[in-house]
Amino acid sequence: MARIKPKQLLIQSKTKKSPSRISYSSIITWNLIVVLVVLSLYATYRHWHHRPAFEPEMDLHRAENVERSADSTKLSTPNYAVMDTAKGSITIEIYKDASAGVVDKFVKLCKSDYFKGMPFRHVIKNFVIQGGDFDFNGAAQDWILKAKASGENALSPKHEAFMIGTTKSPNNKGFDIFITTAPIPDLNDKIVVFGRVIKGEDIVQEIEEIDTDDHYQPKTPIGIINITLRQEL
Structure with a gap:
């Protein structure tokens, strides 16, 4: 079997494709995307979780304000x-x-x-x-x-x-x-x-x-x- 010369081995090794590497910027970008998605989901969860208890309270405040306004109108009307x-x-x-x-x-x-x-x-x-x-x-x-x-x-x-x-x-x-x-x-x-x-x-x-x-x-x-x-x- 013919022997391959060291110079030819060196040339062949250079012609082989080396495995591609992921850059640091790509890793950081994907991590930021994942963090933003997680924060968005968490914010949505908090909004819908607290909404049933929050809205009746706001309605109560609105009703109280309307009642106060009606009472103030009555008080301002001469007797x-x-x-x-x-x-x-x-x-x-x-x-x-x-x-x-x-x-x-x-x-x-x-x-x-x-x-x-x-x-x-x-x-x-x-x-x-x-x-x-x-x-x-x-x-x-x-x-x-x-x-x-x-x-x-x-x-x-x-x-x-x-x-x-x-x-x-x-x-x-x-x-x-x-x-x-x-x-x-x-x-x-x-x-x-x-x-x-x-x-x-x-x-x-x-x-x-x-x-x-x-x-x-x-x-x-x-x-x-x-x-x-x-x-x-």
């Missing part, structure tokens, strides 16, 4: 309104639990002197006194007929005399005031009650006694001088 008329003063207790939109609008209009000099447009004995700029001629007849027809029905507190309300109509851009002078069984179908007279019932009755024409309009003008708001009497 009383004093209506000055040519016959004297009428003290009104404001129902804070009534329609929030109606109460807020009434308070806002009082502060802007909207009712200053507003006349009583219609005075219907044993029924209502109405102040404002709305046509009440046809409705007055209907109200009287319905009130007499259903006079035997049971009355709720809102159907009593000396209640304060405004027209129940989404189309009304203004604001009118009704003061009932007798129990009205179908009152809820006509007006939104937002208060009651607690002082000055005799003044309401004096206004009720003034002379009116066939359309229930006072022959001698009488109206609201102004309405002022008060927290305490």
Whole structure:
């Protein structure tokens, strides 16, 4: 067998491929990827693990904040309104639990002197006194007929005399005031009650006694001088 010379062995050894080596940068990169994946999975686990206990607590805080906001609104709403008329003063207790939109609008209009000099447009004995700029001629007849027809029905507190309300109509851009002078069984179908007279019932009755024409309009003008708001009497 022919002998291979040492020089040829050296040449052959150089021609053989040496095993490839993984660089340090590749190792570091893969380790970083593994660490990031593990951290992401851990963060996801913590989020979903704590979510059921965390969300009800947040909902509770939200509910408490809403309740506090509603309570603060009620506290900021005046308790009383004093209506000055040519016959004297009428003290009104404001129902804070009534329609929030109606109460807020009434308070806002009082502060802007909207009712200053507003006349009583219609005075219907044993029924209502109405102040404002709305046509009440046809409705007055209907109200009287319905009130007499259903006079035997049971009355709720809102159907009593000396209640304060405004027209129940989404189309009304203004604001009118009704003061009932007798129990009205179908009152809820006509007006939104937002208060009651607690002082000055005799003044309401004096206004009720003034002379009116066939359309229930006072022959001698009488109206609201102004309405002022008060927290305490």
